Amino acid sequence: MENKQFQGLTNTLFLKNDLIGKKSNQIVDYFLDRENEQTFYEQLKDSKFDWLLVPVKWEFDESNLFTSYTKYYPNTFTLHDQEICTSKMKAVIRLIKKFHHLDLTLKPFNPQVILNKFKTKVVPIFDLSQYDQKIVRIIDDWDDGSGLVVSHNDLVRGNFLKISNRWVLIDFEFASLNHWLFDYASFMSESLDPDQWPKFLxxxxxxxxxxxxxxxxxxxxxxxxxYWASYMYQSTKQEIFKEIAQDKLKKLAFKC
Known part of the structure; x- marks a missing residue:
C-alpha cells in the first residue's frame, strides 16, 4: 500500500496498512527522550484501556530516528476545532485523572534540563528576560512534597481524539513523571482562552x-x-513557530 502523507507540525506523518506512522527527525530528537517514550509504550503494549490510543509498534532506524505506528481510525476529530464547553472540560479532567493513576516506571520531568536544551541553543525571538527570575523561583519551588504522577505534559487540543462516542488521549512524546498539577496547567495554557479559565478552575x-x-x-x-518555538523557528524557518512564540509571550503577560 502506498504511503499517504498527513500534515504534522514537528514530525512526518503517513498512513500505511491502516496504521498512522509518525517519524521523527534530528531537530525534534534533540530535545525529546525517545528511550523514555519507548519505555512508556512497552509498559502499555498489552493494556486494554479504551481511553488511550497507544502505538502498536515502534522502531529506531539505521540513523537512530524513531517511528511509531498507531491504529488509524477514520471519521474522527480532535478538540482542535471544537468549542470547549463544560461537558468537554469534565471529560478532559476525567482523562487527566485516569492518566495520573497509571502505574508506570518513567523518568521524572526535569524543568531545568529541558529548558536548558533550548536556552543553550537559541536567543529567543522575543525578549523574555523580565521573566527569568520568576522562572528560577518556580523551578526552585517545583517539588512541594506532593509526589509524582504519570503526566502527559503536552495537552494541546490536538492530543484529544474523539473515537465513536469517547474521548481518548494520544501523542505521548513528552510523557514522564511530574507534579499532578502540571497537566491541568498544560491544558489551560495550551487549549483554553483565559476567559475560559474560571469555568475550568x-x-x-x-x-x-x-x-x-x-x-x-x-x-x-x-x-x-x-523558547521551544524560537528553537523550532531557527531550525526550520517556518513562520508558524514565530507565531507560537508571540502567542506565548502574550500569555506570559497575562496576569493570572
Missing amino acids: KLLNLSAIDLQKLFDFITYQNYLWS
Whole structure:
C-alpha cells in the first residue's frame, strides 16, 4: 500500500496498512527522550484501556530516528476545532485523572534540563528576560512534597481524539513523571482562552496554595514553549513557530 502523507507540525506523518506512522527527525530528537517514550509504550503494549490510543509498534532506524505506528481510525476529530464547553472540560479532567493513576516506571520531568536544551541553543525571538527570575523561583519551588504522577505534559487540543462516542488521549512524546498539577496547567495554557479559565478552575476546585502552583506552572510552560518555538523557528524557518512564540509571550503577560 502506498504511503499517504498527513500534515504534522514537528514530525512526518503517513498512513500505511491502516496504521498512522509518525517519524521523527534530528531537530525534534534533540530535545525529546525517545528511550523514555519507548519505555512508556512497552509498559502499555498489552493494556486494554479504551481511553488511550497507544502505538502498536515502534522502531529506531539505521540513523537512530524513531517511528511509531498507531491504529488509524477514520471519521474522527480532535478538540482542535471544537468549542470547549463544560461537558468537554469534565471529560478532559476525567482523562487527566485516569492518566495520573497509571502505574508506570518513567523518568521524572526535569524543568531545568529541558529548558536548558533550548536556552543553550537559541536567543529567543522575543525578549523574555523580565521573566527569568520568576522562572528560577518556580523551578526552585517545583517539588512541594506532593509526589509524582504519570503526566502527559503536552495537552494541546490536538492530543484529544474523539473515537465513536469517547474521548481518548494520544501523542505521548513528552510523557514522564511530574507534579499532578502540571497537566491541568498544560491544558489551560495550551487549549483554553483565559476567559475560559474560571469555568475550568471551578471544576478543579483547588485550594489557594494549589491554585498558585497551577499558575506558576502556566507561567513556566509559556516561557518554555516560547523558547521551544524560537528553537523550532531557527531550525526550520517556518513562520508558524514565530507565531507560537508571540502567542506565548502574550500569555506570559497575562496576569493570572
